[in-house]
Amino acid sequence: MSTYKLVCPHCQSRMRIRTSEGQHIFLRIAYIQCTNEACGWSVRSEFQMTHELSPSGMPNPAVRLPVADAVIRRQAMKTVNDQPDLLEQLEMERA
Numbered sequence: 001m002s003t004y005k006l007v008c009p010h011c012q013s014r015m016r017i018r019t020s021e022g023q024h025i026f027l028r029i030a031y032i033q034c035t036n037e038a039c040g041w042s043v044r045s046e047f048q049m050t051h052e053l054s055p056s057g058m059p060n061p062a063v064r065l066p067v068a069d070a071v072i073r074r075q076a077m078k079t080v081n082d083q084p085d086l087l088e089q090l091e092m093e094r095a
Contacts, residue, residue: 008034010041018042025063026050 006015013036020030026049033042051068053076068076 006032008036008039008041010034011036011039013039020047026065 006017007013008015011034013034015032015034017030018033020028022028028047030045030047031042032045034040049065051072052065053068053073056063
């Protein structure tokens with residue numbers, strides 16, 4: 001199971017999702033907090049599913065999202081393959 005890797009833009013510490021609530025099948029509201037007590041930054045965030053990148057092997061007829069065009073699919077693959085993990089990068093810098 002993967003987890004969201006969130007970094008505080010202020011102090012570069014890890015952030016954690018304190019709580020979240022579903023608003024819709026494709027939308028979740030999350031309340032996120034910096035783990036650095038000296039910083040203490042907290043935010044409300046929205047995680048939204050917007051496009052289908054690949055079809056489900058067990059499709060639910062109620063789930064209807066637009067199929068991502070080639071530009072979005074290419075960007076998703078680039079992001080997966082090229083984007084550095086910010087937390088790993090930070091940990092290496094601190095070591």
